[in-house]
Amino acid sequence: MDMELKPVNRKNWEEALAMQVSVQQQGFVPAVAVSLAKIYIKPDGDEVEYLPFAIYVGNRMVGFIMHAYEMNSSDMYWINGFLIDAGEQGKGYGKAALLQMITWIQSQFPPCEEIRLTVHKDNLIAKNLYSNLGFVETGNWFGDEEVMKLNVQSNQEVKRRGSDPLSQININRSSPEEALAVRTNLIQFNARFIAEDLQQNYEEINLHIKDEFGEIAGGINSVFCWNWIEVDILWIDDRYRGRGYGSRLLQEIETIAREKQCTFIKLNTFSFQAPAFYRKHGFQEITRIEDAPRGHQHYYFVKYLA
Known part of the structure; x- marks a missing residue:
């Protein structure tokens, strides 16, 4: 049946x-x-x-x-x-x-x-x-x-x-x-399990920068949920890397997280992306998955804001 x-x-x-x-x-x-x-x-x-x-x-x-x-x-x-x-x-x-x-x-x-x-x-x-x-x-x-x-x-x-x-x-x-x-x-x-003052805390926070021609040169996509912000994507065009744009975007997200009284920021990245960059900005590795994708590592980071 x-x-x-x-x-x-x-x-x-x-x-x-x-x-x-x-x-x-x-x-x-x-x-x-x-x-x-x-x-x-x-x-x-x-x-x-x-x-x-x-x-x-x-x-x-x-x-x-x-x-x-x-x-x-x-x-x-x-x-x-x-x-x-x-x-x-x-x-x-x-x-x-x-x-x-x-x-x-x-x-x-x-x-x-x-x-x-x-x-x-x-x-x-x-x-x-x-x-x-x-x-x-x-x-x-x-x-x-x-x-x-x-x-x-x-x-x-x-x-x-x-x-x-x-x-x-x-x-x-x-x-x-x-x-x-x-x-x-x-x-x-x-x-049913979340403190009442946190239940409405959900907001997408997406930022970007443009070059002198008005084209997207980089950006950061994140979500504010309950008492944290999770960074989903941080991307900078190859032409503008090494100029501090990524740091500025990450710092802006941290400022917003503190304004919203977040306890921490979390994110994930791959070994061919930017694990060293996040460590430089105070993020701690909490775990990694080997061979994901094959031949690389998948890292998970957190930064506490206390």
Whole structure:
């Protein structure tokens, strides 16, 4: 089964809103709109994060599922708003999607020991599915919703699923939009661990010099991120090397780094480029990779600004 869980985003949210269960099931599960609203409203507390996913089989959306969690807990990992569209039920998609969600939670949150969900007291089909996957009653209720839990360490169905890597993931070449989604999600993940006053610190800082004819004679490209600047490129035209232009550009970046209260500047260079130049300007070698590219070395430098 070619099933995949994909984040709900600006491209597929309207299609996700159209996912709905049969009339008989509508009292058992919230509408997708209600689940998505939780991301903004945070009804379960400010510490709870919500991650909505659309369930795809091939290129066809067949359902919706959401993960809610509290970071660094062992048992506050919830599956919410789970539904398979009425027209797609009875095909085994529910079990497959739940197993993918459980496997994903385990892979993303190593502290997780227990996954929880709720099921309406009259939703016997869903309760039977959850029980078959190893969920057990906790004795706790939220209104008409019974809380069930899964011990992910001991559950045999999850262990069987985890032993078959091909059933867990589909690896494909990313489009520019999909690559951007990966980057965006990582940035959001990183933000949970970064001091609040640093989170907005991101800026490209690119400088250049021109000759008397207005042509680019050299430049430096860098990125200000959190509490450092990383130099990506420093280049001077061969005609102007040895005149101090490279030093001026590097010094200007250092001045900017100090103004932005950076702790350090980092960069990398090759043995056929300028390792000696950076050492002259106070950079320390932190490591090197041999034979990269073949016959040369790849150096990594840092300069602390304390």
